[in-house]
Amino acid sequence: MCSLYVGxxxxxxxxxxxxxFEKSEKMAGLFSIVFGAFxxxxxxxxxxxxxxxxxxxxxxxxxxxxxxxxxxxxxxxSAFFIMLIIVLAFIAMLYSHGYFLHFYNKGMSCGKHFFFFxxxxxxxxxxxxxxxxxxFLILWEIMSIxxxxxxxxxxxxxxxxxxxxxxxxxxxxxxxxxxxxFLIAGIEGGTFDFEGIERVMKAGGVLAQVVFFxxxxxxxxxxxxxxxxxxxxxxxxxxxxxxxxxxxxxxxxVGVYCLLRIVGLSGRPEVWSGYVILAISVxxxxxxxxxxxxxxxxxxxxSFSSVENAGIIGIAIAAGxxxxxxxxPEMAFFGFAGALFHVLxxxxxxxxxxxxxxxxxxxxxxxxxxxxxxxIKKMPMTAYLFLVGSLAxxxxxxxxxxxxxxxxxxxxxxxxxxxxxxxLMGVSVLTLAMLALTGALALAAFTKTFGTVFLGExxxxxxxxxxxxxxxxxxxxxxxxxxxxxxGLCPHGxxxxxxxxxxSMGVPYYEHNLExxxxxxxxxxxxxxxxxxxxxxxxxxxxxxxIQKAATWGCGYGAVSNKMQYTGxxxxxxxxxLSKPVLSMDNNIKKPNGxxxxxxxxxxxxxxxxxxxxxxxxxxxxxxxxxxxxSWIQSGYTGHYLLYILLTIVAMAIAAMWRLGL
Amino acid sequence: MMDAAVRYVxxxxxxxxxxxxxxxxxxxxxxRQGASILQPIYDICRLFHKSQVISETTxxxxxxxxxxxxxxxxxxxxxxxxAGKESLIYFNGDFVFFAYILALGRFFTVLGALxxxxxxxxxxxxxxxxxxxxxxxxxxxxxxxMAMLTGYTSFSQIFSLIPGLLQNIKINxxxxxxxxxxxxxxxxxxxxxxxxxxxxxxxxxLVEASRLPVDDPTTHLELTMxxxxxxxxxxxxxxAFIQWASALKIGMLGTLIVxxxxxxxxxxxSAVMLYLFLMLLVAITIGSIESVMARLRMTHVPQFxxxxxxxxxxxxxxxxxxxxx
Numbered sequence: 009m010c011s012l013y014v015g016x017x018x019x020x021x022x023x024x025x026x027x028x029f030e031k032s033e034k035m036a037g038l039f040s041i042v043f044g045a046f047x048x049x050x051x052x053x054x055x056x057x058x059x060x061x062x063x064x065x066x067x068x069x070x071x072x073x074x075x076x077x078x079x080x081x082x083x084x085x086s087a088f089f090i091m092l093i094i095v096l097a098f099i100a101m102l103y104s105h106g107y108f109l110h111f112y113n114k115g116m117s118c119g120k121h122f123f124f125f126x127x128x129x130x131x132x133x134x135x136x137x138x139x140x141x142x143x144f145l146i147l148w149e150i151m152s153i154x155x156x157x158x159x160x161x162x163x164x165x166x167x168x169x170x171x172x173x174x175x176x177x178x179x180x181x182x183x184x185x186x187x188x189x190f191l192i193a194g195i196e197g198g199t200f201d202f203e204g205i206e207r208v209m210k211a212g213g214v215l216a217q218v219v220f221f222x223x224x225x226x227x228x229x230x231x232x233x234x235x236x237x238x239x240x241x242x243x244x245x246x247x248x249x250x251x252x253x254x255x256x257x258x259x260x261x262v263g264v265y266c267l268l269r270i271v272g273l274s275g276r277p278e279v280w281s282g283y284v285i286l287a288i289s290v291x292x293x294x295x296x297x298x299x300x301x302x303x304x305x306x307x308x309x310x311s312f313s314s315v316e317n318a319g320i321i322g323i324a325i326a327a328g329x330x331x332x333x334x335x336x337p338e339m340a341f342f343g344f345a346g347a348l349f350h351v352l353x354x355x356x357x358x359x360x361x362x363x364x365x366x367x368x369x370x371x372x373x374x375x376x377x378x379x380x381x382x383x384i385k386k387m388p389m390t391a392y393l394f395l396v397g398s399l400a401x402x403x404x405x406x407x408x409x410x411x412x413x414x415x416x417x418x419x420x421x422x423x424x425x426x427x428x429x430x431x432l433m434g435v436s437v438l439t440l441a442m443l444a445l446t447g448a449l450a451l452a453a454f455t456k457t458f459g460t461v462f463l464g465e466x467x468x469x470x471x472x473x474x475x476x477x478x479x480x481x482x483x484x485x486x487x488x489x490x491x492x493x494x495x496g497l498c499p500h501g502x503x504x505x506x507x508x509x510x511x512s513m514g515v516p517y518y519e520h521n522l523e524x525x526x527x528x529x530x531x532x533x534x535x536x537x538x539x540x541x542x543x544x545x546x547x548x549x550x551x552x553x554x555i556q557k558a559a560t561w562g563c564g565y566g567a568v569s570n571k572m573q574y575t576g577x578x579x580x581x582x583x584x585x586l587s588k589p590v591l592s593m594d595n596n597i598k599k600p601n602g603x604x605x606x607x608x609x610x611x612x613x614x615x616x617x618x619x620x621x622x623x624x625x626x627x628x629x630x631x632x633x634x635x636x637x638x639s640w641i642q643s644g645y646t647g648h649y650l651l652y653i654l655l656t657i658v659a660m661a662i663a664a665m666w667r668l669g670l
Numbered sequence: 671m672m673d674a675a676v677r678y679v680x681x682x683x684x685x686x687x688x689x690x691x692x693x694x695x696x697x698x699x700x701x702r703q704g705a706s707i708l709q710p711i712y713d714i715c716r717l718f719h720k721s722q723v724i725s726e727t728t729x730x731x732x733x734x735x736x737x738x739x740x741x742x743x744x745x746x747x748x749x750x751x752x753a754g755k756e757s758l759i760y761f762n763g764d765f766v767f768f769a770y771i772l773a774l775g776r777f778f779t780v781l782g783a784l785x786x787x788x789x790x791x792x793x794x795x796x797x798x799x800x801x802x803x804x805x806x807x808x809x810x811x812x813x814x815x816m817a818m819l820t821g822y823t824s825f826s827q828i829f830s831l832i833p834g835l836l837q838n839i840k841i842n843x844x845x846x847x848x849x850x851x852x853x854x855x856x857x858x859x860x861x862x863x864x865x866x867x868x869x870x871x872x873x874x875x876l877v878e879a880s881r882l883p884v885d886d887p888t889t890h891l892e893l894t895m896x897x898x899x900x901x902x903x904x905x906x907x908x909x910a911f912i913q914w915a916s917a918l919k920i921g922m923l924g925t926l927i928v929x930x931x932x933x934x935x936x937x938x939x940s941a942v943m944l945y946l947f948l949m950l951l952v953a954i955t956i957g958s959i960e961s962v963m964a965r966l967r968m969t970h971v972p973q974f975x976x977x978x979x980x981x982x983x984x985x986x987x988x989x990x991x992x993x994x995x
Contacts, residue, residue, distance in 0.1 A: 434990045437811055441982075445803065447770070539737065550722065558725060559725060560726075560786045
C-alpha cells in the first residue's frame with residue numbers, strides 16, 4: 009500500500025512544483041513529467057500483485073470526524089483501472105507538454121494547468137481505491153472540480169468559459185443522484201463503508217432497485233450515456249492538449265469502474281434492470297454515432313463517438329448483467345470482459361484521436377473539417393497515426409478495437425449453445441444487428457473525418473501549415489498506435505489482466521473462451537503476411553514500369569478548384585437525410601429574391617444534438633422558470649444571508665433534538 | 671486441411687468466372703452473343719502488364735488501398751465454407767470477422783476515393799458507406815438467427831447444420847444423395863427461413879458488389895453510380911486488384927448462398943458438382959435480375975436495401991415462434 013501512497017505523493021509534488029515554477033513555463037511541464045514517471049513506476053510496482061493474482065490489498069485510515077474510518081482497498085478491479093489511469097495520464101502529460109510549447113509566452117497559465125492535471129489524476133486514482141461513501145463523494149467532487157479547471161485553460165474566450173460552467177453544472181446534477189444514493193445506502197445499510205451498499209443491494213426489493221438506478225444515473229453522467237451526455241460534446245472539444253484524452257478516455261473509465269463496482273456489490277441483478285440498461289446503451293450507441301456523422305467539427309465527431317462507445321461499453325455491461333440474471337455465466341463473463349477490454353481500448357484510441365486533432369489544431373487553429381484537407385502531405389506522421397486510431401475505433405482488423413468488440417459480440421451469441429429464454433434470444437439477435445449497424449456507421453463517420461481532414465487538397469486557401477508537430481506530441485501518439493496494434497495482434501497481453509477484475513466482481517473466468525480472441529489475432533497475422541506478399545508482388549510488377557503523374561481525372565473538365573471537393577457535410581448527406589428524425593439539423597437557406605437576385609445566396613447546415621434540444625433545453629427552461637419564483641430570496645443584502653444561515657442552524661438543531669427525542 | 675485449401679482455391683477460381691458468367695447471361699437476355707466468359711480474367715491479366723497513372727493529389731494511402739481491399743477479400747474468403755465442407759479457418763463468431771474484414775477493405779476503398787479530391791469519387795464514397803451501413807444489420811440478424819437455430823456460431827458449423835437440421839439427418843461419412851436432399855428440403859418448415867436467408871444474401875451481393883438495381887457496373891460517368899466511380903483514378907495493377915476483389919465478393923457471397931442449401935453430408939464429388947451448378951444458378955439469377963430490372967432511383971435504394979433487414983426479421987420471427995422454452 010505504501011508504494012501507492014508514494015506514487016500519489018509524487019504526483020502531488022509534481023503538481024505543486026509546476027505551480028511554483030509557473031513563471032518558467034517549460035520547467036512546469038518537465039517537473040510534472042519527471043514526477044509523473046516516478047509515480048508511474050511506484051504505482052506499477054504496487055498494482056502488479058492485485059492485478060495478476062487474486063490478492064486484495066487493504067488499508068484502514070482513521071480520518072477525523074466527518075469522514076470517519078476509510079477503507080482503502082485495491083483489488084483486481086481497482087488495480088485494472090489504476091493501471092489504465094496512470095498509463096494514459098502519463099502519456100497525456102507528455103503530449104500536453106508538447107502541446108503547450110505552442111502556447112508559451114502567450115499569457116496562458118500552463119503551470120496551473122499542470123497542477124490541476126496532477127490533482128485530477130490523483131483524485132481518479134483514489135476514487136477507484138476508496139471504499140467509503142463520504143470519502144468517495146469528496147474525491148468525486150475534487151475530480152469534477154479539478155477537471156473543470158483543467159478544461160478551462162482557454163478561459164480568455166467567453167464561449168469556453170460558458171462550456172466549462174455547463175460542464176460543472178452537469179457534473180453536479182450527476183453528483184446529486186450519487187449523494188442521494190449513497191445516503192440511502194449508508195443509512196439503510198448502517199455504515200458508510202461500501203459494505204452498507206452491499207447489504208442494501210443484496211437485501212433486494214424495491215429499495216435496492218431504486219438505489220441501483222440512482223447510482224446508474226449518477227455514473228451515467230460521467231460515462232456519457234443518453235440522455236445524460238449533453239455536457240460531453242461541449243466539454244471534450246474545449247479541453248486542451250492531452251486533457252481531452254484524459255477526460256474522454258480515462259474519466260469515462262472511472263465512471264465505468266464505479267458502475268462495475270456497484271454491479272459487483274449487487275449480487276444477482278434483476279432481469280428487467282439488465283434490459284433497461286441495454287436499451288439505454290443501444291440508444292446511446294446508435295444515437296451517438298448518427299449525431300457524430302452529422303457534425304463537421306472533428307472534435308464534435310470524436311465527442312459524439314464517445315457517446316457511441318459509452319453505449320457499446322453499456323451494452324457489454326448489460327450483457328454481463330443479463331448473463332448473471334439468467335444464470336448464464338459464460339454470457340456474463342464475455343459481457344464484463346468485453347466491457348473492461350473496451351474501456352481500455354477506448355481510452356487508447358480515443359486518446360490517440362484527440363491527440364491527432366489537437367496536433368492539427370496547433371498548426372491551423374481550426375478543427376472544422378470543411379476548411380481542412382490534404383493535411384497528410386504537411387503532417388504525415390500525425391496523419392498515419394490518426395489513421396491507426398480511426399481504424400481501431402471503427403473496430404477493424406488487425407487493431408485492438410476489433411478484439412473488444414468481438415468479445416462483446418461473443419457475449420450475445422454464446423447463449424446459442426445454451427438454453428436461453430426466447431426473449432433473451434430475440435433481444436440478443438437484435439442487439440447484434442444494432443452493434444453491427446453502429447460499426448458500419450462508425451466507418452462512415454471516420455472515413456468522413458479522416459478523408460476530409462487529411463486527404464485531398466485543402467478546402468480553404470487561407471489555411472497555411474507550418475510543419476509537422478514536435479516530437480513531444482508525435483511520440484505519445486506513436487506509443488498509443490503501437491498499443492492499438494499490439495493489443496490487436498496479441499490480445500493475450502490484456503486478457504491475462506482481466507482475471508483479477510472479474511474475480512473481484514464475482515464473475516467466473518473462462519480462460520478457454522478467450523481462445524477465440526487469440527485465434528482471431530492469428531488470422532490477423534495471416535492478413536498482414538498476405539498484405540506484405542501482395543505489396544511485394546505489386547512492387548515487382550511495377551518495378552520496371554514508369555509511373556505517370558497527372559491531375560485527378562475531372563471528367564474532361566480541367567479547371568478543377570479545390571473548393572469543388574466533396575466536403576464533410578456533403579459526404580454525410582445521404583445518411584443524415586435518412587436519419588433526420590433523430591438528428592437536429594438547422595438548414596439555413598438564403599433563397600434568391602426577385603427576378604434578378606443581387607444579394608449573395610447561401611446554404612448552410614448546422615448540426616446539433618436532438619436530445620439536448622428536445623429534452624435538456626426544455627427541462628432547463630422549466631427549471632429556470634421554477635427558480636425564478638424564488639428569486640426574491642436572493643436580496644443581495646449580507647444581513648439577509650446571515651439570517652438564512654442562522655435559520656438553517658436553528659432548523660438543524662431542532663431537527664436533531666426532535667430526532668434524539670429531547 | 672489440404673482438402674479445405676483446394677476448396678478455397680476452387681472458390682477463388684469460380685469467383686473469377688462469376689462476372690464473365692453474369693455478363694454472358696446479360697448478353698443472352700439482350701439477344702447478343704456477348705464476350706467470352708473468360709473476358710474479365712483477360713482484363714485482369716492485361717491490367718497486370720500495364721503501367722500506372724497516378725493523380726498528383728494523392729498520398730500513399732491511394733496506392734495501398736486496392737491491395738488492402740484485395741487482401742481483405744481474400745482473408746474473408748478463408749472463413750467461408752465451400753462445397754459443403756468446413757472452411758480453411760473457422761472459429762466461434764467467424765462471421766463477425768468476415769463482416770469486419772470486408773469493412774476494412776471498404777474503409778480503404780473509400781479513403782482511396784477521397785484521396786483523389788475528386789467530387790465524383792467523394793460522391794461514390796458517400797453512397798458506398800451509406801448503403802453498406804444499411805445492409806449490415808440484415809446480415810447480422812440472419813447470421814444471429816441462424817446461430818440461435820443451430821447452436822453454433824461459425825459459418826462452417828452453422829451451414830453444415832442448417833440443412834441437416836431439417837429432418838434430423840445425422841451427419842455421417844456415408845452421406846445422402848441429392849434426390850434425398852431435395853425431398854428433405856421440400857418437406858421442411860425451415861424452407862421459409864432458408865429462402866429468406868438466401869434473398870438477404872442475394873441483396874447483399876447486389877449491394878456489396880454493386881450490381882444492378884443498386885448500382886450500374888457498366889456506367890462510368892453518370893451521377894448515379896457508386897462503386898465504379900470510386901475507382902475512377904485507379905489504373906494498372908491497382909485496377910486489376912479492385913476488379914479481382916469485386917469478383918471475389920460476388921463469389922464469396924454466392925458461396926454463402928450455396929452453403930445455406932448444400933449440406934455437409936453429401937459425397938465429395940456430388941458436393942463439388944452441386945456447388946458448381948448452384949453457383950451457375952446464382953450467376954444466372956444475378957444476370958437475369960440485371961437484365962429485367964432498371965436501376966433504382968438513388969432515393970429509392972435505401973428502401974430496397976432496408977428491405978433486406980425486414981426479410982431478415984422474418985427469419986428471426988420464425989426462430990422465436992419455433993422456440994420452445
